[in-house]
Amino acid sequence: MTDTQTQPLKLVVTGGAGYVGSVCAARLVEAGHDVTVLDDLSTGHADAVHPGARFIEGDAAETAETLLAEGFDGVLHFAAKSLVGESMQDPAKYWQGNVVTSLRLLDAMRTHGTPRLVFSSTAATYGEPESSPIPESAPTRPTNTYGATKLAIDHAITSYALAHGLAAVSLRYFNVAGAYGDLGERHATETHLIPLVLQTATGQREHISIFGEDYPTEDGTAIRDYIHVADLADAHLLALRHAAEGEHKIYNLGSGTGFSVRQVIEACRQATGHPIPAVVSPRRAGDPAVLVAASDRAREELGWKPERTDLIGIVTDAWNFTQARASK
Numbered sequence: 325m326t327d328t329q330t331q332p333l334k335l336v337v338t339g340g341a342g343y344v345g346s347v348c349a350a351r352l353v354e355a356g357h358d359v360t361v362l363d364d365l366s367t368g369h370a371d372a373v374h375p376g377a378r379f380i381e382g383d384a385a386e387t388a389e390t391l392l393a394e395g396f397d398g399v400l401h402f403a404a405k406s407l408v409g410e411s412m413q414d415p416a417k418y419w420q421g422n423v424v425t426s427l428r429l430l431d432a433m434r435t436h437g438t439p440r441l442v443f444s445s446t447a448a449t450y451g452e453p454e455s456s457p458i459p460e461s462a463p464t465r466p467t468n469t470y471g472a473t474k475l476a477i478d479h480a481i482t483s484y485a486l487a488h489g490l491a492a493v494s495l496r497y498f499n500v501a502g503a504y505g506d507l508g509e510r511h512a513t514e515t516h517l518i519p520l521v522l523q524t525a526t527g528q529r530e531h532i533s534i535f536g537e538d539y540p541t542e543d544g545t546a547i548r549d550y551i552h553v554a555d556l557a558d559a560h561l562l563a564l565r566h567a568a569e570g571e572h573k574i575y576n577l578g579s580g581t582g583f584s585v586r587q588v589i590e591a592c593r594q595a596t597g598h599p600i601p602a603v604v605s606p607r608r609a610g611d612p613a614v615l616v617a618a619s620d621r622a623r624e625e626l627g628w629k630p631e632r633t634d635l636i637g638i639v640t641d642a643w644n645f646t647q648a649r650a651s652k
């Protein structure tokens with residue numbers, strides 16, 4: 325393998341036109357790597373691809389099978405279906421789109437001798453936690469199809485690492501938030517809390533619905549661990565350096581601090597200066613009360629340290645992005 329400590333790497337970023345993938349591709353280009361973004365634009369945006377990256381519109385399985393023949397040092401695999409609700413209604417889309425696609429990608433990597441993989445996994449692999457914060461050793465019992473498909477891929481990666489010497493790292497994201505300059509969340513179907521709250525501030529929505537006020541938390545609303553997308557991207561660069569032949573390492577990525585839905589709305593009020601009306605509605609099915617990461621392993625082994633942990637700072641970045649998009 326190329327010496328990852330010093331050499332620029334030749335990398336494929338699947339899903340590099342999506343939210344997290346585009347930020348990560350940008351940080352990789354800025355760090356001097358040679359980046360090819362592979363994205364079918366099913367949910368991504370071509371204008372989110374960093375101008376310093378090569379862009380190929382295509383499928384993470386089929387196109388990768390030919391692309392990887394060029395010879396790459398690694399793949400960062402972001403391309404995925406990621407809506408929890410949709411995954412329950414249309415599981416085939418998730419088993420095909422996530423698991424089958426990833427298996428084909430793994431085989432293409434094996435065929436062409438691509439030595440390392442960084443995979444976007446998720447806190448949804450854990451399901452309802454027994455205790456908080458959640459370490460990587462916690463039981464993995466996903467409560468939705470999305471989490472189940474990501475966990476299945478994690479298992480496949482473990483086997484490929486052991487059997488075929490793949491150097492692999494799975495990063496389990498908690499709640500990704502914020503923006504990196506003009507790269508931020510732009511989903512056709514938006515389900516995430518912060519973008520929806522900010523849409524209320526821009527007047528696109530009359531109010532934000534608080535899904536449940538009867539959780540066993542201080543203010544009764546659910547608690548999540550919001551991690552800034554640029555901090556998350558930095559962990560991928562560190563993961564590339566720490567990937568080791570024949571090993572599959574798994575790291576949680578979160579700030580370790582939880583914020584309630586009400587605290588998020590309040591931070592958005594402060595960041596935007598808008599009153600943001602909120603209406604309490606029933607719980608959303610399958611939402612655990614508290615999801616907070618223990619990310620000591622990433623800190624100790626990768627040397628990762630999230631820098632942008634202030635909630636108002638995180639939502640301010642998202643707000644600046646939202647306003648810039650609105651004026652385009």
Ligand code: UDP
Pocket residue numbers: 499515516517518520532533534535536546547548585608611
């Ligand atoms: N949430 C909410 N109203 C919304 C969207 C989300 O109250 O319109 C809550 C949701 O129930 C959860 C938290 O906000 O407790 C974060 O939800 P999100 O969908 O952003 O991320 P998840 O934790 O589901 O991955």
